[in-house]
Amino acid sequence: MTDVARVMIVDDDRAIRWVLERALAQPDLEIETIERADRVLDRLLENPPDVLVTDIRMPGIDGLDLLARVQEVHPDLPVIVMTAHSDLDSAVASYQGGAFEYLPKPFDVDEALALVRRAVAHARERQRPVSVPEGLDAEIIGEAPAMQEVFRAIGRLSHSHITVLINGQSGTGKERVARALHQHSPRAGKPFIALNMAAIPRDLIESELFGHEKGAFTGATAQRQGRFEQANGGTLFLDEIGDMPAETQTRLLRVLADGEFYRVGGHTSVKVDVRIIAATHQNLETLVEDGRFREDLFHRLNVIRIHLPTLAERREDIPRLARHFLAEAAKELATDVKVLTADAEAHLTRLAWPGNVRQLENTCRWLTVMASGREVLIEDLPQELREVDSAEAVAGDWRSAFRDWADRALDAGHTHLLEEAVPDFERILIETALKHTGGRKGEAAELLGWGRNTLTRKLKTLLPALAEGE
Numbered sequence: 465m466t467d468v469a470r471v472m473i474v475d476d477d478r479a480i481r482w483v484l485e486r487a488l489a490q491p492d493l494e495i496e497t498i499e500r501a502d503r504v505l506d507r508l509l510e511n512p513p514d515v516l517v518t519d520i521r522m523p524g525i526d527g528l529d530l531l532a533r534v535q536e537v538h539p540d541l542p543v544i545v546m547t548a549h550s551d552l553d554s555a556v557a558s559y560q561g562g563a564f565e566y567l568p569k570p571f572d573v574d575e576a577l578a579l580v581r582r583a584v585a586h587a588r589e590r591q592r593p594v595s596v597p598e599g600l601d602a603e604i605i606g607e608a609p610a611m612q613e614v615f616r617a618i619g620r621l622s623h624s625h626i627t628v629l630i631n632g633q634s635g636t637g638k639e640r641v642a643r644a645l646h647q648h649s650p651r652a653g654k655p656f657i658a659l660n661m662a663a664i665p666r667d668l669i670e671s672e673l674f675g676h677e678k679g680a681f682t683g684a685t686a687q688r689q690g691r692f693e694q695a696n697g698g699t700l701f702l703d704e705i706g707d708m709p710a711e712t713q714t715r716l717l718r719v720l721a722d723g724e725f726y727r728v729g730g731h732t733s734v735k736v737d738v739r740i741i742a743a744t745h746q747n748l749e750t751l752v753e754d755g756r757f758r759e760d761l762f763h764r765l766n767v768i769r770i771h772l773p774t775l776a777e778r779r780e781d782i783p784r785l786a787r788h789f790l791a792e793a794a795k796e797l798a799t800d801v802k803v804l805t806a807d808a809e810a811h812l813t814r815l816a817w818p819g820n821v822r823q824l825e826n827t828c829r830w831l832t833v834m835a836s837g838r839e840v841l842i843e844d845l846p847q848e849l850r851e852v853d854s855a856e857a858v859a860g861d862w863r864s865a866f867r868d869w870a871d872r873a874l875d876a877g878h879t880h881l882l883e884e885a886v887p888d889f890e891r892i893l894i895e896t897a898l899k900h901t902g903g904r905k906g907e908a909a910e911l912l913g914w915g916r917n918t919l920t921r922k923l924k925t926l927l928p929a930l931a932e933g934e
């Protein structure tokens with residue numbers, strides 16, 4: 465595939481073709497629109513696209529028929545099926561027919577574009593040779609001490625087939641680390657299959673994981689391999705494992721124990737050898753306590769744990785990451801590489817980044833398209849990043865550091881966290897307020913929003929040395 469991805473749009477409705485063509489008018493996408501589904505197969509043979517977007521209801525061949533035929537000739541081509549907004553049945557049927565995704569109409573143009581981009585990325589993924597030379601694919605940037613810990617863990621695990629659980633907020637690079645673990649493992653030449661529990665409708669998860677036999681349910685027109693079979697010999701990455709439904713947890717536990725399973729509707733067991741890497745942004749211990757995650761499954765997965773820090777906890781990596789993403793975006797969009805001025809770089813380094821590395825990556829892509837010159841100034845940044853004042857940045861910073869503290873404390877088995885944290889929290893605020901007022905307690909109480917008596921009482925318990933003289 466070249467850098468420009470080809471997208472084919474099939475719809476009998478001229479207005480929809482027009483809207484989609486405008487929505488997808490991007491330098492790295494080439495759009496072809498087709499009015500009649502029966503023309504598509506010929507075009508597929510002549511000049512196959514990288515992604516196909518089709519309406520579901522059309523005269524003659526409808527979207528689901530088309531999907532079935534496309535699957536025969538081009539099983540790897542991602543197909544996005546457009547359905548009416550409330551039509552859950554068609555949505556389910558399109559998944560069961562092997563669609564990559566469905567797009568409910570009316571759609572938001574940004575949503576349509578994001579979905580097509582995801583399908584392009586997926587197609588690229590599929591076309592990549594399975595055996596990836598070491599280190600080439602999953603370059604992970606990270607000089608910060610917390611990332612060095614992660615690298616060390618990847619290194620230590622490189623001869624092992626052990627199950628790993630990756631913890632970290634959304635966008636911190638969990639999937640990237642999972643890929644790196646795979647590529648640096650004895651399974652490197654075998655498939656790496658990723659599946660996000662939060663992204664699949666609940667009733668399709670089992671068939672997605674374990675496959676199904678022909679006729680297992682309405683719409684199961686052919687036998688289908690599940691992700692477990694596809695990952696045989698390699699690694700299965702289960703993202704957002706905390707969202708896995710209870711029944712599936714039970715089945716997964718059984719597969720992990722027995723190394724075999726039944727396809728949905730099947731009677732013969734299938735044996736597999738799959739390494740599991742799971743990831744979550746949630747606290748699995750809490751889910752276990754609340755009865756939402758099986759404790760025995762948790763223990764099976766929680767053999768080795770890798771914690772990924774938020775981007776705010778590794779600010780020193782921001783300049784290198786930004787340069788890397790600007791270079792990548794320029795390659796992707798076939799344009800010149802943008803360069804951050806020292807001011808812009810310092811500004812980016814101070815921001816809170818609640819969306820973590822993914823948000824930085826998206827910002828760099830945005831800058832590559834939107835910044836007018838080759839040099840990127842603070843003024844070129846998107847509005848919401850330009851206007852953040854440093855107090856807010858600092859606030860974002862301590863909140864994520866605090867969140868991380870809570871994560872670690874829970875990981876280490878602490879309980880009664882409020883008892884541990886609240887006194888510290890109050891003590892720090894009191895000390896800072898007193899510093900600002902030169903030790904005058906009445907004014908400090910006001911700065912804190914407390915009455916003077918409350919401050920006196922708090923000082924006695926929290927900072928007895930300062931309470932003297934009261």
Ligand SMILES: Nc1ncnc2c1ncn2[C@@H]1O[C@H](COP(=O)(O)OP(=O)(O)OP(=O)(O)O)[C@@H](O)[C@H]1O
Pocket residue numbers: 603604605606632633634635636637638639640641703745785821822825
């Ligand atoms: N250290 C890194 N170096 C280079 N690229 C990175 C790094 N960390 C993350 N990325 C990139 O940032 C994006 C987000 O990472 P990834 O998808 O791995 O995050 P995630 O934690 O799995 O997110 P989510 O939980 O939302 O699925 C990806 O495009 C990934 O390639």
